[in-house]
Every structure is written in C-alpha cells, then in structure tokens.
Amino acid sequence: MLWHAISPSRAYVKAAHDVVRHSNLSSDAKVLIMYVQGLPESRANEALSDHAKRIGIKGRAYQRAKSQLKEAGYVHEWRWQGQGGLWMTDQLFSNVPLTDEEARGLRGAKAQAEPADRSPAVGQAGTRSVGASQPEVEEEREKNTPHPPTEVPAADAAESVAATDPEVVQAERVLLSLRHATPQLHLGVREARGLSEMAADWLRRGVKAAELRTALVSGLPADGVRSAFGFVRHRLVRKLPEPLEPAPPVAPVRPPVRCEGDGPEHVFRPRADETLCRPCAQRAAEEAHYAKWPLYAPDPDSEFQEPVRWRERFKEVLAEDAARPASAAAG
Template identity: 30%
Template sequence: MADADFSPAPRPAHRHPLARPGYGKRTAPEQAPRRRGDFAHLRPREASIAAFIDRLPEGAAMDAKTLAAQLPDYGQAACLTALRRLSEAGHLRRVTERIKGDGGSWHWVTRSHFSRTARDDAWWTAFLAGNVPAPRDRSRSQPEAKAPARSYAYDALASVGRTDPRMTLSAADCAALEELAAAWLARGADEAELVRTLTAGLPPEVHCAGALARRRLIDKMPPEPAPGPAETPLRMLECTICRAPGRPEALPGGICRDCRGEPPLHPLHGVAPDGVRARVAEVRAAVGARPYVTRGR
C-alpha cells in the first residue's frame, strides 16, 4: 500500500485587517534595527502589544477595537490603555495629514505613526513639521547598535511577506532590490503602494518571489515627478485616546489635557476657569484701569 500522507493541510495565512486606503499604521523613519529587548522598558502588556504592532504591515488598522479582536489575551479597554502608554513612552502618535489622491484632489487622512525607537516630544514636533532630525548617537547607551541601520526601502521590501507569504523576500533579495525600491520611494510612492504592487494579482504559487518582485518593480516604476516647489507636509497632531486635534505643545506625550485628567484651560487666555477673575484683575491693574465691581440690578 502506498504511504499515506497524514500531515494536515496548510492553513491559509492569517492577515491582519488593513485600514482604509491612506489610513492606518505608518512606520516612523530613522529607527534603530529591530533587536531583542526593544520594548523591555515597558510593562509586560504594553511590551507585548508594541512588539505586535511593530511587525504589522504598513496601512494596518491599529485602533483598540481591531487590536482586541486580534489579541485574545487583551480586551478593548486594555488595548486602549496600552496605546496611551505607548504614546506617553514616545512610540506612537496619531496624526491627521493632508495628502493628494489619485485624481489630484487633496484630502485629509488619519495615520498612526509608530516608532520602534522611543522619541521625545521635540522629535515628534520636528517630524510633524516635516523636519526629521538626523539619527541620534546611541553609541554610549546602546553599543550593540553600531551595525549600519537598514534603509526605509529595505524595510519596505522586508514587510512584503507579512502582507502575503507568497512574496516573502530573503535578506539577499531585499539587498538586491533595495535600489529599485528606493527609486519608487524617491518618485513619490509610499510603502503601502509598493507593497500593494508586489502582492496584487499573484498566481496561486510563486516559485521565485525575488525575480517576480524585480520584474514588477521595473515594469510598474512610477514616473519621475514633475519639477516644482517642494511642498511642506500639512500635519496636525491628534490625541491618542480621544483624537482631539491640537498643537504639539498642547499634547505632551500625544495626550490631551482632558485625557490626562488635568483641568481644562480657558480657550482664549490659557487660564483655568477658576482663575479667570483673578487674571482679569491682574490685567486691569497692569493697564491702570479701575477694579471691576459687580453691580446689582
């Protein structure tokens, strides 16, 4: 009797839900290479969720509801608390950004920028303004990070297999295709567009992912952008918890005053409600005006 194959049939790869086009996770630039202990400074729950988010593809939905549906150990409230702590620790910011659509029209999208390397408020403020600072010198605190960091193009190629395992690229493939991927990014494509190009309409079996990726990167290369004045990206920070918009200085740690549990400021003068009368008296005294007296009717 012929030998029977009792091995189970392979299950289809599980895919994390993607956000609407233009939305979802965005990997922050200028990160240190991934290594063990990236999130050791966080609490165990936050470290676990951060490691999960770090491996999600570009454009993945990473709101608390979606994360809770994908992580059976944590509920929605736990995931929301974890997102808050990741924001306070400098790993996460929610940003509303103005982008140009396929038809040339502009529209606003909300993106969750995630950084494996913790950033302070000053770095995120510079990023919001489109001024990404130079990589910091980590030689004293992290001597093991002296190896050259991988490029954004390399990381984009390495993420393709997480979207569709049929297009998993080896380290050699990523290195060989890095220059082509960098050309895509230089011509205005983002990581999500590159990944979609390499994973759309695949045959049932892919025998050589590297060769197929090279063919598609060459054949579908975007045109060179027309010369013109550089456009500063328009971005607005949002509270990680309630998504209230605000200036970076009003959202330290990416969290608004209400979600931090602090008393609200007066919308015009930056004074708490219980201090408005005292502040008015100070201003009147400074300009030599008579004290304000409440008169009865």
C-alpha cells in the first residue's frame, strides 16, 4: 500500500487512534464522535440525535451507532422523573471511553459547578475532550426539560403550549412518548408539534391517549421505518376513526298541568300530551274494564272493596264446578 498524507493546517479535529481503529464501532459511530468533538460550546446542549441528522445518520443507522457508542463507553444516559411526572433523559457524550462510575461522578460535578469551575475530563489527552470540558448533551425526551428544547426556545414553547387547547397538548405528549415504545418513531419537539393538531382530532373523536399510542406503534413495517415523521403522519390520516355521532337531544321538561280526573284538584308533570296523572289514569282504566266485564267488578256491598283478580275468580269457579257433582250425588 502506498501512503501519502498531508496534515491540515486549520479547521481540523484530532481523532485518537483508539477511536479510528476501534473494531466494535461502525463508520457512522466514528464519524459521530469526531463530528461532536469539533462542535462549539454554543451547540453542546443539542441532542445527539439532532447532530446525527445533520450528517445524514438517521433511523436505524443512528440507533445502531448510538448502541455501539453506549456499549463502548462513549455515551451514557440517565432517565429521571421531574415535576409533573414527566420522564426526561440526561445524556453525556465523550470522545474517550468512560466507566459508569466515572460518568456518574462527572455528571454530578457538572451539575454543581459553574461554567468556569469545570473539572478536566477523565482521561483527557492534552486536547479538548468532550468527556468533561464541554457541557452535557441533552436529548429531548419530553416537553419542559430542565434545559431549553433544541428546536424551540423555552419562552416560545410556553407561549405555543398556552395558546393551544388541551387536546393538542395531550396529543403532543403522546407523539413525544412514541420513542419510548420504539426507537423507530423518535420525533423531535418541532415534528411532534407539527403533527399534534392531526393527533388531537383522534382525541376529539373519543379515542383515548393509550389507544392512540397503540394505533401508531403497532404493526410496524418488517423492513423498518425510514421516516418517523412521514410514517406517523400517514397513519394519522389513513386510520382516522369516524367522528362521534351527536348525542340525542334531551327532551324538554314540560310545565305542570291540571289533572282532569275526579277527586280533589291537583297538578302533575306530563311526559307527552296526557291529561290524567298516573293514579287517575289507572283508576279510569279499571272502571272501563269493569264496565266491559261486570263479572269481575268488586261487590259494593262487600266489606272489602278490593277488586276480584282473575286468578282468584278462576279458582272460585273451579271450586264451584268441583262441588256440584258431590252435591248431586248426595241428593
């Protein structure tokens, strides 16, 4: 092999041989280390996924590179629950491998120290190291993280959320939580906000937040999702449920009217156009029945004015019929 190399005089990044010759790191992972290592301080708080997108590492390629960097000790993450029950993630990126204990110690020191009091990086090799001389890199996991989101300033995000209705806010939370169900549906804050209105239509049509999340993450393509934004947008449009049917109108409450039945004057509240209250209507129906079937009418001379029921009268008739042959035989 013929070899010829000219060292650049400006705009270059020093890459350690341990990184370049690492056998367990793919080319995407190595390029990502060198890219982040050369970032200015002003961009150190951006998410690692945002940096990867800028150099064309997206989707499954990014997830594979990130997994390799975590196994090799170049990336460390901690999930924690903040105020309001929101889950967030702290992410530390280094151009030198760190153990979990070293990363935790560095995280604690950086959380307490001022920018001018930062301690040197663990394993620093004389040049600027991403291990500790740079701020931690936060990866956006939910809204209202301790550091401002990379896509929208904190003040603008607060105004935007305040100007939306509750369904849009809940829909945006569901879209941001898709990354926890599957890394293939990792949406940024701006992407989730752009789809929140479409997702809010599902909630307005009676779909619960858990049902919406299930509809978006279930049945993913076997060959993976190329674009999380395009895939989620396609499902929100194609699987939109039917709108809720309007509730039946409530019948108006009718005012009380005077009952036209016999007895003392009284009023009742009708359900339709009836002119008799329920007791008077029942009494009128019994009178009409007894007028048609006088046999079953109560005896006015009886001590009891209770009407004779048909079952009792039927038993009496049977008893009379059974008694007649016995009296005839006796005579």
